[in-house]
Amino acid sequence: MFYVWRRKGRQLLHGIITFPHKTWKWLRWKYYLFIYTFKAIFYNEFISYGYVLEVAMEPMIWVVDHFSKALGPILVFGVVSLTSTIVAIVYIIGLPYYWNKSPTLTCFLMVLGHWILVNIAFHFTMAAITDPGTPPKGILISEAVSVCKKCIAPKPPRTHHCSVCNRCILKMDHHCPWLNNCVGHFNHRHFYLYMVYMTLGTVFIMSLGFEIAYKEVWVGGSDGVGLSGAWELFVAGDGTQEEEKQLEGYPVRLNGTHLMPIGDGTVGPAVKLETPEEEAERERRSYWYRFSIMYTAMLTTGVFCSLGGLATWHGRLVSRGETSIESHINKKETERLAKTDQIYHNPYNFGVLENWRIFLGLTNGRDVRHVLLPSPHSPDGNGLTWPNSIISGAVHDKAA
Secondary structure, three states, X not given: OHHHHHHXXXXXXXXXXXXXXXXXXXXXXXXXXXXXXXXXXXXXXXXXXXXXXXXXXXXXXXXXXXXXXXXXXXXXXXXXXHHHHHHHHHHHHHHHHHHHHOHXXXXXXXXXXXHHHHHHHHHHHHHHHOOXXXXXXXXXXXXXXXXXXXXXXXXXXXXXXXXXXXXXXXXXXXXXXXXXXXEOOOOHHHHHHHHHHHHHHHHHHHHHHHHHHHHHHHHOXXXXXXXXXXXXXXXXXXXXXXXXXXXXXXXXXXXOOEEEEEEOOEEOOOEEOOOHHHHHXXXXXXXXXXXXXXXXXXXXXXXXXXXHHHHHHHXXXXXXXXXXXXXXXXXXXXXXXXXXOXXXXXXXXXXXXXXXXXXXXXXXXXXOHHHHOOOOOOOOOOOOOOOOHHXXXXXXXXXX
16 A cells, blocks of 8 residues: 555656646647647738738838828927027027127137028928929829839839828938928938038037036036035035034124124124025026026937937938938848849949939039038939949940
């Protein structure tokens, strides 16, 4: 009997030890059974994970397509409002501060700041109101290379369909909700220069506002304790005992409106005391003064990081002669041809300098003045035909 119970105990212990392994093995078997059953029912020769992901994201794409157009005017109003508040704070706080410090320096900063501001306002307005360009309708487009499946119309090179605007855009880069407009052939330059000048504007404000923020927020200025003083009080305690020690031995005479220090038997000059209303008004001004400085610092820092990074990325795309959409297409083509030991060449890449010259429209006598100063000139070409660097290089080699 003892041996029977011992064998049963061993079997029970072995079952307990191997239970997790058996459970995991059973779950794996059920999982694979579900996968095989699912594939057997919904088998499709052309299905892939990319197709499944695209179908799963259809609701999100529908929301973006239908609400981006509605949110566009709101976002444009937000950009204009936030920019206007920063400019107002610079006028109210920054201008008097630097004028008291050095009128000559302030005049130079006024010219530099307004040059940046005018370019920001001009390029943002032009990028928002300029039509990016669409293929003409009702005529034969000999330059068409494909047909848009949504417009059911010929599609020239570098043209893509925008689901938000519901039309094809020449040399489309992307749809920008902050402009409530597509970025395409005729407004791409304005969009990029707006980002560049906005980034320069944030650098201008942050570099000049650092001194003001340090004195008013960290040190405390003339209206109270700054962050450094608050930190010292936090570390040392509430500071009441220290204050009492400082006042000890210095009697004063208070008549309700003035404070008159007395020392060594003599009465010092009277100091006018603030009324409760005057003290509340001073604290209110100090609060909004520091709040405006912190608000400007956080907003300009965020814009600098976001637009600065975006401008850098778009600058790399321009140097390679491609748009943001074409960068994904060219990457896939490069990977596809690399599998067959072939090299992909972007047909619209003419070299860094030439790409920038074409992008900025520095042709027909235009020079860097048309970049440093607001210029409404249109880019070269009609957006239907594009010079091909591969064909141009082959013709050049044949002629040589």
